[in-house]
Amino acid sequence: MNTVVDVLGQANLNAPALPIPLVGGEVRAGFPSPADDYIESELNLTELLIPHPSSTFMVRAKGHSMERHGIYDSDLLIVDRSLEPQVGDIVVMAVDGELTCKQLRMIGKRHYLCSGNEHFPPIPLTGCDCHCWGVVTDNIHSLRRRR
Structure with a gap:
């Protein structure tokens, strides 16, 4: 097909920004590391994905x-x-x-x-x-x- x-x-230009927590460190596909379990900042998906709304x-x-x-x-x-x-x-x-x-x-x-x-x-x-x-x-x- x-x-x-x-x-x-x-x-939607009037939609409120919805910040999502951005976890610091890397996400590994192997054994998880609890040391990487912290919030680095907040990420706004609208700003990241839609620079020209x-x-x-x-x-x-x-x-x-x-x-x-x-x-x-x-x-x-x-x-x-x-x-x-x-x-x-x-x-x-x-x-x-x-x-x-x-x-x-x-x-x-x-x-x-x-x-x-x-x-x-x-x-x-x-x-x-x-x-x-x-x-x-x-x-x-x-x-x-x-x-």
Whole structure:
């Protein structure tokens, strides 16, 4: 299945900041160290993830074509419209009226949208009606299924 997106909405400029404790030290995958159990500071996820709130919106990814890039079905993507897309960026693009999420690449001297799955051929950006909606800056990926 090709990865398409559902637009969820723009960042809420009036939402209160919700600082979250940032634990100092590192999180190791081995044996836990109780010495690292202290709060270093507070972290505001809005400031960290959304530097341009008036031009930022969120979309939900649908499909499996971007899994090699770490984008899975139902992930929440943060998209910034103020950024100029660069080769290598993951973008949300309207191609012939359908929104899709792909990596912007150059093959030869032409721009293409490429998936993270070899079963999906690159989409040439010449000869089609395309418009970039923005650059994906972050991915919120849940590791636990919601019930």
